[in-house]
Amino acid sequence: MALPKLDKNQAFFGTFIHSKSLGELEYLHNAAICVDRSGTIVAVEPNCNQQKAAETLYARLGWSLEDITITMSRDKRQFFFPGFVDAHVHASQYPNIGIFGKTTLLDWLNTYTFPTEASLASLPKARRVYTRCIRQGLAHGTTTAAYYATIDVNSTNLLADLCYSMGQRAFVGRVCMDHLGPDYYLDESVDHSIAATQATIEHIRSIDSGFELISPIITPRFAPACSGEMMSKLSEIQKQTQLPMQTHISENVNEIALVKELFPDRKSYADVYDAHGLLNEKMILAHAVHLTEEEADLIAERKAKVAHCPCSNSALSSGVARAARHAKLVSNHLIMPGGALHDLSPEERDKAKLSVEEVLYLATRGGAQVVGLADKIGGFEVGKQWDAQLLHTGVVPDEVAEDDYINYSNVDIFGWETWDEHIAKWVFNGDSRNVRKVWVRGRLVHELVLKQDG
Secondary structure, eight states, rough: OOOOOOEEEHHHHHHEEEEEEEEEEEEOOOOEEEEEEBEEEEESSOOOOOOHIIIHHHHHHOOOGGEEEEEOOOGGGGEEEEEEEEEEEEEEGGGGOOOOOOOOHHHIIIIIHHHHHHHHHHHHHHHHHHHHHHHHHHTTEEEEEEEOOSSSSSHHHHHHHHHHHHOEEEEEEEEEOOSSOOTEEEEEEEEHHHHHHHHHHHHHHHHHOOOOSEEEEBOOOOGGGGGHHHHHHHHHHHHOOOEEEEEEOOOOOHHHHHHHHOOOTTHHHHHHHHTTTSSSSTTEEEEEEEEEEEHHHHHHHOHHHHOHHHHHHHHHOOOOOOOOHHHHHHHHHHTTSSSSTTTHHHHHHHSSSSHHHHHHHHHOOOOOHTTTTTTHHEEEOOTTTTOOOEEEEOOOOOOOTTTOOOOOOOOOOOOOOHHHHHHHHHHOOGGGGGGGEEEEEEEEEEEESSSSOO
């Protein structure tokens, strides 16, 4: 089944901001972007208002006014920004956000994760959890997500169905684990795991034949939970299908010790995956906070990708790595007294700290590279698809009484800020209240309507 085209072409006017490079944002003010019925950007015009577009731009594109939907951003309170790409999401663990107690990774899996994931074999419960997870992602501007589901085929297929119906671009993986885990939550055998993975691939193909919006992603949970035979067979499937893959690596020191115990003949955690044919340019490795230099070199040589998860790493005391706001803060911790990078020179410490511009690049263009979509999403260029969000920040009035100021945003703009300062305030203080509209492939998939904007 191919994705249907949009009813109309679209024109967007106002301020557009996106990453030009790792450390640089590009600001396009008073500009126009035109998106055709396939959801693809066909024109980016600087210094173009609605009148100029009507006089020259639309004719050049062969568009008629009756066939165009127009969306405006409003002065300095609003701007368009590319949708965020989350390269590592456990949709099945969404109910457990904030629940971790004093556990570390392996204890947390047994105490919280495995029971919750197993319970989502109940499709009504899974629908409730997955629907909320997807809606919250879209509401916060996440237009693309790489999801882990559960070992259950029907539950995994439901996640794919929901992503498709709600319009989020997604990679959906059935979790494979046949070796280490509770008896109630393990694949019955290698053959069973492979057959179940194939079943999910075929289901997603039936709803999106070209994997244009929803793609399967081969998902061995992590090396301790997978037999060598299963990892090798999953590698064979990947080579046959050229599908992306995802797993975990070096999240926790106890986990690394366990891998060494289970695979004593392998030189390292990364070498386990490499020996079983899983380490290539299609692989997304989550966490990776305790890699050796040799492992990092191997991963780079194989062109595998890394998705860091600073919130999870900090919550479970796994280690320090880098996701937009938290990535910025975690990078600061690294260079503080006692931090791993404190002994560097002042110049090197300053370079180690991520900037606002860098974390926004990682959350958009960087994420697009990780999931293999750098040619389609992540920025505002002709040929890319319109995965975007319209952001609104609150302007503090000149005069306001204590009892009548309704604040619909945690971002306060006074008007004297530069655009760089405006964006920094949004990164550090923004939330879903700032995300007014979200589009994926040109389709409006989220809209926040408030009684009063300020």
